[in-house]
Amino acid sequence: MKIFSFGKDHAHPISNFGSKDAFFTKMVKHDNTVHLGCVHIGQGGNLGAHEAPVDQLFIVIQGKGWVSGKEGVAYEIQAGYAAFWEAGEIHSSRSEQGMTAMILESSGLLPQMNEINWCEQ
Numbered sequence: 001m002k003i004f005s006f007g008k009d010h011a012h013p014i015s016n017f018g019s020k021d022a023f024f025t026k027m028v029k030h031d032n033t034v035h036l037g038c039v040h041i042g043q044g045g046n047l048g049a050h051e052a053p054v055d056q057l058f059i060v061i062q063g064k065g066w067v068s069g070k071e072g073v074a075y076e077i078q079a080g081y082a083a084f085w086e087a088g089e090i091h092s093s094r095s096e097q098g099m100t101a102m103i104l105e106s107s108g109l110l111p112q113m114n115e116i117n118w119c120e121q
Contacts, residue, residue, distance in 0.1 A: 008040040008100075017048030017092075024103075034106040039093075041065060041101075046094035055109035058083040058093065059102040065095030084111050 011023035021042035026035060033054065041047060041063075049068075058067060064078035069091045077083060077099075085091045087107065093099070 006038040011038070011040055014039075014047060017050045019046060019048045021045030022047045032106070035104070037103045037105070039101050039103055041093060041095045041099045043098045044096060045098070047092060049090055049092040052085045052087055052089050052091060052105075054087045054105050054107050056085045056091075057104040057109055057111055058085070059104065061100050061102055063095060063097055063099035065093060065097070065099040067091065067093045081116070082111070084109070 006025045008023050011025040014022040014024050022045050023040040023042075024037055025039075026037045039047060039058075058077075059082040060077050060079050062079050064076065066074040067077050067083040068074045069083070069085050070089050074094075075083070077093075083091075083093075093101070
């Protein structure tokens with residue numbers, strides 16, 4: 001058995017894209033270009049706008065914040081919810097209180113969860 005840590009203390013700081021107080025730990029790499037990582041965004045931190053290299057599923061596991069995509073609208077998101085960005089989509093995330101999310105990256109991702117219509121929220 002092997003035990004791994006993906007806590008913030010083992011993460012690499014993200015300084016590009018105009019990011020502030022954001023940290024990332026790549027968690028899994030697969031031969032078929034599948035990556036699973038964990039991003040920690042601190043209080044008042046952000047992961048600046050950048051293009052998704054492949055489809056990305058941003059799975060919030062702790063805290064809350066905002067995410068935006070091609071629509072240019074910031075949607076509030078919290079633990080238990082996920083955002084999906086298609087390859088090539090410009091996107092960003094930020095948090096006032098702090099937020100931790102798992103990020104699954106791979107070509108051809110097909111989310112199977114219940115989609116939320118944020119206009120109804």
